[in-house]
Amino acid sequence: MNNNPIYEQLIAQKLEQAPVPDMADAIWARITIQLDEDSTGDDNNNTPPSDPKTPATLLLKQISWVVLFAITIMIITRNWNRVKNNPAPQPVVLPVQTAPSVPGPQDKKALPVIQQQSRSGSSTTSPGSIDSVHPQPFTRLPGAVTISNLDSLQKTTPGVKSPFLTPRLTIDSLLPPTHKGVKGIVDDDYRIVPDTATKNHKGG
Amino acid sequence: MYNGRNGLTYKMQEETAVNISSLIEDCRRNNRKAQEMLYRQHYAFAMAIAMRYSSDEHDAADIMSHAFVKLFKSIHTYDAQKGSFHSWLKRIVINEALDHIKARHRFITAREMEIAEEPSIENAVIERMNAQDIMTQIQKLPPATHAVFVLYAVEGFNHREIAEKLNISEGTSKWHLSEARKKLQQQLQHF
Numbered sequence: 001m002n003n004n005p006i007y008e009q010l011i012a013q014k015l016e017q018a019p020v021p022d023m024a025d026a027i028w029a030r031i032t033i034q035l036d037e038d039s040t041g042d043d044n045n046n047t048p049p050s051d052p053k054t055p056a057t058l059l060l061k062q063i064s065w066v067v068l069f070a071i072t073i074m075i076i077t078r079n080w081n082r083v084k085n086n087p088a089p090q091p092v093v094l095p096v097q098t099a100p101s102v103p104g105p106q107d108k109k110a111l112p113v114i115q116q117q118s119r120s121g122s123s124t125t126s127p128g129s130i131d132s133v134h135p136q137p138f139t140r141l142p143g144a145v146t147i148s149n150l151d152s153l154q155k156t157t158p159g160v161k162s163p164f165l166t167p168r169l170t171i172d173s174l175l176p177p178t179h180k181g182v183k184g185i186v187d188d189d190y191r192i193v194p195d196t197a198t199k200n201h202k203g204g
Numbered sequence: 205m206y207n208g209r210n211g212l213t214y215k216m217q218e219e220t221a222v223n224i225s226s227l228i229e230d231c232r233r234n235n236r237k238a239q240e241m242l243y244r245q246h247y248a249f250a251m252a253i254a255m256r257y258s259s260d261e262h263d264a265a266d267i268m269s270h271a272f273v274k275l276f277k278s279i280h281t282y283d284a285q286k287g288s289f290h291s292w293l294k295r296i297v298i299n300e301a302l303d304h305i306k307a308r309h310r311f312i313t314a315r316e317m318e319i320a321e322e323p324s325i326e327n328a329v330i331e332r333m334n335a336q337d338i339m340t341q342i343q344k345l346p347p348a349t350h351a352v353f354v355l356y357a358v359e360g361f362n363h364r365e366i367a368e369k370l371n372i373s374e375g376t377s378k379w380h381l382s383e384a385r386k387k388l389q390q391q392l393q394h395f
Contacts, residue, residue: 004356005325006327007325007326007329007330008357010327010330010331011330011338011342011357011358012357012358014330014333014334014338015252015256015335015338015339015342015354015358016252016335017335018252018256018336018338018339019335019336020247020248020251020252020255021251021255021261021264023251023261023264023265023268024243024244024247024251026265027247027265027268027269027272028240028243028244030265030269031243031269031273031276032236034273035236035239035273035276038273038277039234
């Protein structure tokens with residue numbers, strides 16, 4: 001126990017005698033509400049989880065499996081029909097193209113070598129500047145596109161278009177037709193017609 | 205009238221005669237009537253404690269409602285062998301009041317003091333005042349200072365115990381006690 005001053009002991013005694021406000025009913029109402037809320041929460045939490053082995057649960061599981069299986073079969077059938085009706089296009093095997101479309105300064109030296117090879121028809125390259133870059137000799141596939149045979153290839157296969165070439169767009173397809181001259185004046189307005197009045201005047 | 209689970213009949217007029225252990229047993233079974241009876245029996249006692257720590261009666265009502273909800277929820281832990289029900293209830297109300305103060309007010313921890321100052325207040329002044337006036341003057345103290353003063357001067361806790369309850373240092377507890385005494389001295393000069 002503390003050795004309090006006398007006045008503090010007097011204060012403690014007086015506080016024991018202090019009247020309390022009459023709020024018992026209001027406070028009890030709040031307590032009741034709080035207890036009811038807590039008991040409702042406890043009841044909700046105490047509900048046991050559904051037993052996975054009950055007949056209803058088993059039936060639900062079986063139905064869900066059947067539905068899942070049916071959906072899977074439907075998707076497979078649909079894809080099969082789609083593939084059957086629209087066969088996949090044959091993949092276009094492009095020949096290996098070795099020469100660049102625009103030779104660089106270093107490739108200018110290599111260009112005659114390639115042309116020479118195509119003329120001679122040999123399948124192997126002779127050592128040149130390319131070999132210094134690619135030391136291993138490479139084999140040219142028959143029918144490979146080179147600069148020399150590009151023109152002949154285009155002539156022999158007119159129907160085949162290069163996948164890299166886009167059709168040239170015409171101006172008409174992009175822009176609306178433009179009108180020449182001033183609107184409302186036709187070409188006949190610019191036609192020079194001999195003035196008969198002047199002729200008559202000069203003649204007269 | 206209340207018919208308990210055990211066939212006991214309680215009358216509101218015979219509150220003091222009701223066997224408290226039977227009431228507690230019924231409260232443990234969540235019997236709402238028994239809970240109400242227990243609450244009403246101890247309302248004045250608990251409300252007087254709550255009023256000492258609160259700034260007004262609404263504050264005290266908050267403390268009371270929370271304290272009794274806690275009491276009914278944990279009444280299965282009450283052991284009559286360890287102490288009286290009054291002591292258990294008092295501890296619950298005080299702890300709830302201190303939680304209430306700690307949640308709403310900050311205790312100044314930067315100010316420490318070795319020995320609490322003891323400004324003199326004439327005893328005659330206190331004797332002249334009635335209980336309600338004294339309660340009003342104490343409720344005017346800052347909440348943290350108010351709590352430390354009541355814990356020390358009324359409940360009889362020492363500074364170490366107060367420091368543990370409020371999570372402050374003993375020096376801070378002494379500082380709050382000195383502040384309470386100084387402020388009370390100033391306030392009581394008018395009486």
